[in-house]
Amino acid sequence: MPSRNRKKRTKQRAEYLQKQEENKAKARERYKADPEKKKASVRESYKADPEKKKASVRESYKADPEKKKASVRESYKADPEKKKASVRESYKADPEKKKASVRESYKADPEKKKASVRESYKADPEKKKASVRESYIANIEP
Secondary structure, eight states: OHHHHHHHHHHHHHHHHHHHHHHHHHHHEEEEEEEHHHHHHHHHHHHHHHHHHHHHHHHHHHHOOHHHHHHHHHHHHHHHHHHHHHHHHHHHOOOHHHHHHHHHHHHHHHHHHOOOHHHHHHHHHHHHHHHHHHHHHHOOOO
């Protein structure tokens, strides 16, 4: 008896899968005829299951990393504050990354470094005095 039930379930499962495959094929044909209908259908599907959309996007980005970079760039163009927040988070997580970024920025534009130092000294005159003192000591000692 159990083997007969198992065979019956297996047969039902095979029929179900075949029917599902046929339905997918019919849908593909309909969507070829009307691409706008497919977009609407996909949107509805994603509304119903947001996790499905996230998974789909992840897969898409894995397949084409350049697409992800472009998407992020577009997102940052649309919302510069989002970029600033993202950079801040990145620097909090890895302070060395911030230091390296600043060094690179100063290498590319020495005037920027000078201006930054001037601002720093304006904000804290004691810092300037200490820096000058260190400079003199460094030059005096052999």
